Amino acid sequence: MQTTPGERLVHDYLRQLERAMRDLPRGSRRELRADIEAHLDDTLRSDPSEAQVRDALDRLGTPEEIVEAERERLGMRPAKAGWRETATVILLLIGGLLLPLVGWVVGVVLLWGSRAWTVRDKLIGTFVVPGGYAGTALALTLGVSSSSGSSSCPTPLDGARAVCRQQASGGSSTVTTILLVALAIALLVAPLASGLYLLRRARPAPDAGHGAVPSAI
Amino acid sequence: MEPGRPDRDTVSQLRRGVLEYCVLALLRDDERYAVDLVHALSGVDGMVTSEGTLYPLLSRLRRDGMLESSWRESPSGPPRRYYRVSRAGRSALERFSAEWSRFRSSVDGVLEGRV
Secondary structure, eight states, X not given: OOOOHHXXXXXXXXXXXXXXXXXXXXXXXXHHHHHHHHHHHHHSOSSOOHHHHHXXXXXXXXXXXXHHHHHHHTTOOOOOOOHHHXXXXXXXXXXXXXXXXXXXXXXXXXXXXXXXXXXXXXXXXXHSSTTTHHHHHXXXXXXXXXXXXXXXXXXXXXXXXXXXXXXXXXXXXXXXXXXXXXXXXXXXXXXXXXXXXXXXXXXXXXXXXXXXXXXXX | OOTTHHHHHHHHHHHHHHHHHHXXXXXXXXXXXXXXXXHHHHTSTTTOSOGGGHXXXXXXXXXXXXXXXXXXXXXXXXXEEEEEEOHHHHHHXXXXXXXXXXXXXXXXXXXXXOO
16 A cells, blocks of 8 residues: 555654653553544545645644643643752763762662653663663773783783784784774763663653743742 | 743643633533534634644543543544533533633733723
8 A cells, every 4th residue: 555645744743642652641642642543534534635734733733742731631740850860860870980880770770760761761771881881981991801812912012002903913803993992982872872862851842831830820 | 031931931821721611612502523623722813822732631621520522423534522511511611701701800900000
């Protein structure tokens, strides 16, 4: 079956809706999706043009807005990266450096105890990278010591070591070095990326209405 | 805080507060199906910015017993959910209408310096 651009737009919209609803209870997820789908089915009958589809979706508003309204209805706190979430992410990243192992474990406990994240977020936060930057440091230290151990250079003088190793072992080792460097970069970037991801996920979707909610009333 | 922000927040909070009574009022005389109701509301100037956010409101009103709904076959296309106002919804609407006209004339009075 051929999908028209309009159908694809609706499909993408509904997928985005599903993603935005991830932390809602299953009952309201199903109901909201059914309501929105019925709305679209009803609005877009008999082979609508792409412009009509775009127009209908614009009028519906973004999935994030709709889900925010549902969250409000359920009385769910708009998940926001407050000091607690920020502290959790910091501990996950560098807690293990400040207080070996313990710092990171405290971060993990805070992460799993928080309601600002879904299980998937928590899994990512825990396993990318275990130990945070302490884990990265450990992996890098192990990696460097094992690769310099296998080096055929007889006198590993500090500055000359890398050069010496490269010259000694030739082509296949260059590939290994490149892979190791890539791995090292990945290990350096991954904790930061997962930390930023957690901070972003703990916040509601960007929306002009948020930020300064008056406390009065 | 950006200038202009507080105004918009105030207006959107006001709107949020009265929106559910507008839903009840639109259903006062007739039952309507969801899309019809949503389009009627979004046709009112300044009332609704995104139609989709009305669905959570409709579920809340239904769960609070202000609205009743039932699915019905439509002459063309998939079945539709029809909404009508319940007895509780009707009396909530009457109370609000009385309160609202008092509130409106008080605010107008203050704003126009008649107090």
